Amino acid sequence: MKYYLVAGEASGDLHGANLMKALKALDVSAEFRYYGGDLMQAQGGTLVKHYADMAFMGFVEVVANLRTILRNLKACKADVAAWQPDVLILIDFPGFNLKLADFAKQQGLLVCYYISPKVWAWNQKRVLKIKRIVDHLFCILPFEVDFYKSWDYKVDYVGNPLLDAKAAFKPDAGFRSKHGLEGKKLVALLPGSRRQEISRLLPDMLQIASRFPDHQFVVAGAPSFQLDYYKEFLGDSHIPVVFNATYDLLHQADAAVVASGTATLETALFHVPQLVVYKGSPVSIGIARMVIKIKFISLVNLIMDKLVVKELIQQDCNPQQIGDEMELLLNNADYRNAMLANYDELDVRMGEPGASERTAGLIVKYLGERGK
Numbered sequence: 001m002k003y004y005l006v007a008g009e010a011s012g013d014l015h016g017a018n019l020m021k022a023l024k025a026l027d028v029s030a031e032f033r034y035y036g037g038d039l040m041q042a043q044g045g046t047l048v049k050h051y052a053d054m055a056f057m058g059f060v061e062v063v064a065n066l067r068t069i070l071r072n073l074k075a076c077k078a079d080v081a082a083w084q085p086d087v088l089i090l091i092d093f094p095g096f097n098l099k100l101a102d103f104a105k106q107q108g109l110l111v112c113y114y115i116s117p118k119v120w121a122w123n124q125k126r127v128l129k130i131k132r133i134v135d136h137l138f139c140i141l142p143f144e145v146d147f148y149k150s151w152d153y154k155v156d157y158v159g160n161p162l163l164d165a166k167a168a169f170k171p172d173a174g175f176r177s178k179h180g181l182e183g184k185k186l187v188a189l190l191p192g193s194r195r196q197e198i199s200r201l202l203p204d205m206l207q208i209a210s211r212f213p214d215h216q217f218v219v220a221g222a223p224s225f226q227l228d229y230y231k232e233f234l235g236d237s238h239i240p241v242v243f244n245a246t247y248d249l250l251h252q253a254d255a256a257v258v259a260s261g262t263a264t265l266e267t268a269l270f271h272v273p274q275l276v277v278y279k280g281s282p283v284s285i286g287i288a289r290m291v292i293k294i295k296f297i298s299l300v301n302l303i304m305d306k307l308v309v310k311e312l313i314q315q316d317c318n319p320q321q322i323g324d325e326m327e328l329l330l331n332n333a334d335y336r337n338a339m340l341a342n343y344d345e346l347d348v349r350m351g352e353p354g355a356s357e358r359t360a361g362l363i364v365k366y367l368g369e370r371g372k
Contacts, residue, residue: 001027004085005034008054008093010193011262013037015161016091022360033083038223048079052224077103091115105133110370112363114138120147127151136366138359156362159355166269167353175248179240184216185254192259193222200279202233205257207319220246255329265299271343273329273336275310277317308342
C-alpha cells in the first residue's frame with residue numbers, strides 16, 4: 001500500500017516515525033511519501049518537505065507568512081494528486097492539514113487523521129467540517145472521546161504515542177560524561193522547536209541560572225536548528241545545548257522549564273517537576289483570550305482537569321517569576337512531592353503504550369474494508 005503522511009512540527013515527526021515503523025510491521029510492501037522531519041526520514045520512503053520550513057505559531061505569524069503557507073499547501077496538494085496514495089494520514093497541524101483533508105476527500109482518497117485537532121479548545125463547530133472530510137479520526141487524549149460523542153461523531157481512541165516513545169527509550173549511560181555534565185544536578189530548559197518560541201522564551205529561561213549555582217542548566221536543542229542559533233542567546237553563559245538527547249536530559253533532570261506544547265506531557269511522563277511557559281505576540285494573545293475556551297494551556301493540566309503544573313503566560317513569563325517557581329521546584333519538598341503524586345495519577349489516566357501499533361492496525365483494517 002502507498003501511505004502519504006503530513007506532519008508539520010517536531011512532535012508530529014516523532015509520532016509519524018513511530019506510526020511508519022508500526023505500519024511497516026503490518027505491511028511489508030508499504031511505500032511512504034511525506035512532509036515531516038529527520039525521524040520520519042530514518043524510517044525510509046521519500047521526504048518531500050521538512051517541517052522546519054512549515055511551522056509558524058500564533059495568529060500574527062501565520063498571517064505574516066501566509067504566502068509561504070499557501071505555496072506549501074498548493075505544492076502538497078499537487079504532490080498528493082500526482083502520487084495517488086491509498087491513504088492520506090494527517091498528523092495534528094490542523095491549519096494546514098484540514099485544508100489538505102478537504103482536498104483529498106474531493107479526490108476520493110481515504111483520509112485518516114492521527115492526533116485530533118484541538119477543536120475542543122476553540123471554534124467547536126469545526127467538528128462538523130471534520131465529520132464531513134475525515135473518514136477516520138484517531139484521538140490520543142482521554143477526554144476527546146466524550147467531546148466528539150457529544151457531536152455524534154465516533155472516533156477511535158488509541159492511547160498516547162508519547163508512551164510508545166518513552167517505552168522505546170533506552171538511557172545513554174554516558175550522557176553526562178559525553179556532554180560534560182558531571183557533578184551537579186541538572187535543570188532542563190525546553191524552549192520549544194519553533195524559532196518564535198525559542199527567541200521569546202529562551203532569554204528569560206537563561207536569566208535564572210545565576211540564582212541556582214548548585215545546579216547545571218542545560219538547553220534541549222531542537223533538531224531543526226544548529227548550535228550557532230542558540231549562541232545568539234547564550235552569550236558567555238557557558239550553558240550547554242544538547243541535541244537529539246531530550247529524553248536523556250529529562251531522565252537525568254531534577255526540574256525543568258518547558259515551553260507549552262507536547263514537551264510538557266513528555267516531561268511529566270518522566271516525572272520531572274516542571275513549570276510551563278508561553279509567550280506570543282500581543283495581538284495573537286489578545287485573539288486567543290477571546291476565542292479559546294479552555295482553563296489551561298498545558299496538556300498535563302488539561303488531562304488532569306486541574307492545576308498540576310504552574311503556567312506562566314505572557315507578562316507573567318519573566319525571569320523573576322520563573323526563578324521564584326524554580327525555587328519551589330528545587331527546594332520545597334512538599335511542593336515537589338505533590339506534583340509527583342499528581343504525575344502518578346496522570347500515568348494511570350494515560351494508560352499503556354501501543355498507540356502507534358493500534359493506529360497502524362486500524363488504518364490497515366480500514367484500508368482492507370475499503371477494498372472489499
